[in-house]
Amino acid sequence: MAANDTGTAETRTEAEWRRSLTPRQYRVLREHGTERAGTSPLDHEKRTGTFACAGCGQPLFDSATKFESGTGWPSFYAPLDGAVETQTDRSFFMTRTEVHCARCQGHLGHVFDDGPAPTGLRYCMNGVAMTFEPQE
Numbered sequence: 039m040a041a042n043d044t045g046t047a048e049t050r051t052e053a054e055w056r057r058s059l060t061p062r063q064y065r066v067l068r069e070h071g072t073e074r075a076g077t078s079p080l081d082h083e084k085r086t087g088t089f090a091c092a093g094c095g096q097p098l099f100d101s102a103t104k105f106e107s108g109t110g111w112p113s114f115y116a117p118l119d120g121a122v123e124t125q126t127d128r129s130f131f132m133t134r135t136e137v138h139c140a141r142c143q144g145h146l147g148h149v150f151d152d153g154p155a156p157t158g159l160r161y162c163m164n165g166v167a168m169t170f171e172p173q174e
């Protein structure tokens with residue numbers, strides 16, 4: 039293992055996050071930003087594989103749970119077991135459920151209850167907060 043001067047994902051400081059992420063990734067993952075709809079290439083990703091946290095690399099979603107929501111953001115009906123956590127977000131005069139990475143706490147997006155079967159959930163994710171690993 040090479041020396042890593044940005045610490046581990048669990049203990050990284052905000053200054054270290056700023057160095058290890060692009061400005062757009064930092065805005066979403068660490069400042070709860072939302073990318074502009076339709077700007078993420080991952081929205082159109084159709085291959086089989088795994089979507090992972092751009093902050094720490096933790097696998098978050100299997101491509102089998104991705105669906106076309108028509109919102110302009112990558113959308114999934116279920117995360118991988120234990121990959122994400124949620125909390126109530128009351129910003130913008132709305133009550134929404136915020137979704138973040140269970141490992142590094144990076145903000146990923148929101149979950150809504152108007153998704154397809156089998157869960158009825160719609161995990162509306164910021165593509166910039168994730169990376170895609172196609173299956174070999």
Ligand SMILES: [Zn+2]
Nearest residue numbers: 091094139142
């Ligand atoms: Zn993470």
